Structure formats: C-alpha cells, structure tokens
Amino acid sequence: MDRHQFRLFLKRYAENKCTPEEIVLIDHWYELIGDDVALSSMQENEWAHTEERLWQKISASALQPAAPAKRFRMTPLRWAAAAAISGVIIAGALFFSHNRPMTAEQIYAAAGDTHFTEATNNTASSRRIRLEDGTVIILYPGAAMKYPQHFNTTRREVYLKGKAMFDVEKDANRPFYVYSAHLVTHVLGTSFTIDPDKDGGQIQVSVHNGRVEIYEQHTSVAVKQNAGNSGVILTPNQRVIYRQSESSFETTLVEAPEPVVTQNNETGDTGISLQFSDDPISMVINALEKYYGVEIVVDNENLYNCPFTGALTQQGLYEKLAVVCQSVGASYEIKGTRILIRGKGCN
Template structure:
C-alpha cells in the first residue's frame, strides 16, 4: 500500500466516497477510540497525524505486500488496520477527550451547595443578576444554571431556552454560555440566544461587543475530529445560525439592525439622517458607520448619484429601500454584506 493510496483512503472517508469495505476498516480504527486508559496528546494538525500514522503503517504494509502480492489482499487490510489503529488511537484520543466532552467545569468542580439555578415559571421576562455583575434576562420557560461563585479563570453558565445576556467586561475571565447546540464565548458584550428545538435552528444575535460561537462537540463522527476549529466570530448586528440538519454554523445580519452603542457614553448613537444632494457614497458610509455593517456598490457609475431626503426614524432596511428607490437600484444581503446594484447616474 503506497502513501498516496493511504492518504486517498482517509480522504475518501472524510468526503463520504469510500466503499463499504473501506468504510468498515476506517471505522474499526474509530471504534477503538473509547478506551479510557489512553494517554492525552498535544493537539496536532491532520497532516502531522497522517504522517505519523503512515510512518507506522508503511513497514506493515510492505511486509504484507511481500507475503501476499497477488492473493491475500484482505489479510493486508487487517494487518494495516490493526497497526494504524494503535497509532491513531494514541494520537487522537486526547483531542477527542478535550473537544468532544467539553462541558462546564463547574459541574464537576463545585459542590451542590455552590450551584445556582433560576427557572422562569412566569409569563413575562425576568432578570437574573450574576455574581460578576452580568445580567441575564430569561424569557418564559427559560432557565439558567451557574456557580454562585465563578472560578478565577472563567465564568460558565448553562442556558435552556431563550435569554438576553449583558456580560460585564473582564478580559481575564471569559464568559461562556452552553446550550444544547453551541458554546458562546465572550469577554464583555450583550447578545441574545434563541434555542432550536427538533429541526429548528439555534440563533445567537449580537447587540454589542464581540462573540465567538462554536458548535458543541459531539461523538457523532470520526470525520468531525478534523474540523475542530469550526467557529464564527460575530460583531454587533450579526448573528450565527446553527442548523442541526447539516451541523453547520452560518453568519448573517440580524433581522432588525440597530445603531451601535457609542464607546464614549455607552448609549446608542443618535445621528441625523437628513441629506441634501449628498453623494450616495457619503450616505452609505454614514449607514456603515452607524450600524457597523459593510455596504458595497457593484457599479462604479453609482458614485455619480446623489440623495436628498430625511431618513430619520426609519430602520436600516427601510432606509436602504428609500435610497434604492431614489436612484433606481436594489439591494441584497449575502452573509454580513449588503450589496447595492443599479445602473448608476450620469
């Protein structure tokens, strides 16, 4: 078995294109990964794991090929699978343990007397104030579990249902929110978590600051091991959506973007949106600055257009509709970018 054939086998498995026999061999390796006495190893890239795995498999492969070049193909695969499994288990067991079993540390570290829980049994929103000054607003039927005293390294909570978080800033102690599908990591910010149920999608919507969202690790697939860093970083007026049907996170704009919070006074920016024969580029620049979104014109001729009007009191998308109508253009949203398209002006 050549190195190229070995690489192609792993790649076919990850792509879902291997035969049933090849799949069985690879999954025999994976089936050994649940042993509890395996040592942890440092995180390594897939290429390094594959190289070290091949260094172990190659001599065994050559031995088998010399003994059975023409007839004992099945025996070769058995020997290779056993040799490869030993190295593969050693290299990746630590990674699986670290990422697939990621749960709040306070569940294991704290006595029951230090655990707190709040469930909203009412028909209206209720606020929960945590030890660090962070504020959580629970919707009806939502609940939050937390340690009454956070650790010195990080702050962790478990959320069931929908809630709004206003997290106190502390760069040295990141704040983590765990729900059924995702893990949200922040330092100091405000955001909303909308849970998915069944085939509904989980959403994380950011109001201020910066949020990192990762899919909650599971033990569903060997292929998931090589996609550990699947994460998205969100800024205000952006949202992450986790789709349980394909296990992916998508980033987009929230349904109703609002002006950013001013760092000077901590309140929403209040800007006059009155324009008089203003270049369209200046109008769009103002929207970008106020809402923290990226707006791109697809036709250079649009720089000759001007806009006159009062857009005060309208939401972002209404403003864009008004502008586009005035210059005979249209807009579309792709990801976190707004594109303006039109013939432009003379």
C-alpha cells in the same frame, strides 16, 4: 466528545446514574490506566494534571482496536480508585465505542454541580437575573439556566436551556462561556441573544454589541486551532444560524440592526448626520455603515454618482435603504453579513 462532556460524565458516575452495562467497562479502562494514577495519595492540585493524562490515554485508545479486558480480583484500593474515576473512563469508552454524542437535554441535565444554582422561567413574562460579577441575563418564557454562586478566578461558565439575552460584564481576565445545547458562546464582555428553535436542531445567536466567538461543544482545542473548523466570530448586528444536523454555521445580519454609535447623553447627538441635501449616495452609504457597523457595497460604481435628498432619522436600517434605493432606481439584498446595492447608477 470534548473535555467539557468528559467532565460531565465524571459527575454522572459520581451521582450513581450509570447503567450496569456501563459499569462492566470499568475493568478494561482501569487496566488502561494501571497503577499510573495513585488516587489514594493525590492532592487537590494534582487532579487537573491527572485528568489531562486520563484524557490523553482515553483519546489515544480510541485509535487502537479494543483488547478484551482481563479479569482480576478487585481489591478495595482498586475499587476505590475505579469508583473515583470510572465516570470519566466510561464516558470515553461509550463515546469512542458507539460514537453517540450527548443530547442537548443530557448536556444540560449533567451540567454544573452542587455549587450551581438553577433558575427557571415558567411564567409568560421575561425574568431578569443578575450574577455576582454584574452580568445581567434575561430569561425568556420556558428558559432555564444553571450558574455558580461564585465564579472562579479564571473563567465564568453558565449552562442555558431555551432563549436568553446576555449583557456580560467585561472582565478580560475571566472570559465568559455559555453552554447551550451543542454550542459554546465565548465572550469577554458584550450583549447577545441565544435563541434555539423548538426542535433544538437550529440555534440563532445574535450580537447587539461587542465580539462573540461561537463553536460546537464537541470541537476540541486541536480542531479549534484549525481555521477551517473554528466556528464563527460575530460583531454587532451580526447573527449566526447553527444547524446541528449539518454542523453548519450560516452568518448573516440580524433582523433589526441597531445603531452602534454612542449618543451624547445631553444632546442625543451621535456625531453622524443622517440628513442629506443633494448629497452623493457614497456619502449616504458611508454614514449608514458607521451608524450601524455594517458593510454596504454596490455592484456598479456609477451608483455613487447619484444624488440623494432626505432625512433618514426615524426608520430602521432596512427601511432607510428602501428609501434610498427607491430614489435612485436601485434595490438591495443581504449577502451574508454585507448589504449589496444593485442599480444602473447615474452618469
């Protein structure tokens, strides 16, 4: 469980969605915090600090054997305090006792609060939504999203169910977070697509431009700081395939890479020529790398000596590579986020 799910449980209790079995755990967890939390006199700006203390206590208690709860009479003050925080406390108790993470549907259902708006697309066409910060989202058929009417001053957060494309307005002071199933996609300003499969067990995130960080929702801050468990960072024309059952990330290239260079609005010129006349393959590879922002390597440096003549202006990247490889008796394959060309080369 992470802090995000921690807050969702608080909302769940506030909406009276806890079961009777969950409510009986209040005694044990109220004893854990004791009189350390004076809710009756707490100001709004003190909640963040109090939440941090509660989270630390609940997390620490998970490492200790659970002691039987002492029975005591619930005074009105104690009951008011328990009612205000028991959603958070029950969440910790249930997760650490039973180790049952929330499902994607539960995460989405509990997301947001009364300040959030839900947009759904029940049509056969895509639906375009523009947020107050200028961010544009394309909801594909069957998708839904929850978002606030007004973002706060430190971060922008939305909750997604289904497939959508985001064109996020840049704002270095307010990073943008998309919570989708069991993934968090974190950006400052970029364009990307989130596409879960029908079963929800696999999610693909493809980046069109900019830079995107992706990690699992249950990854804590401490785990994220560990380089071995920090998810993945994607750049243009890269995608990640996340498999929930394995908690694994597979990075590769998108199915149809797009040019990353900027065109002149008047002439359409990109500054990179894709027309060659008896030029070495090394020049062709260098031009394609810059044009698409991908890394292309060869397994035999003799390939660099081969000449190429032709115009690579109409095809997609993979079609371009097929033409080049055919001309020199080579082949290519995608290796993660790189492209490898194999062949005997030329003397």
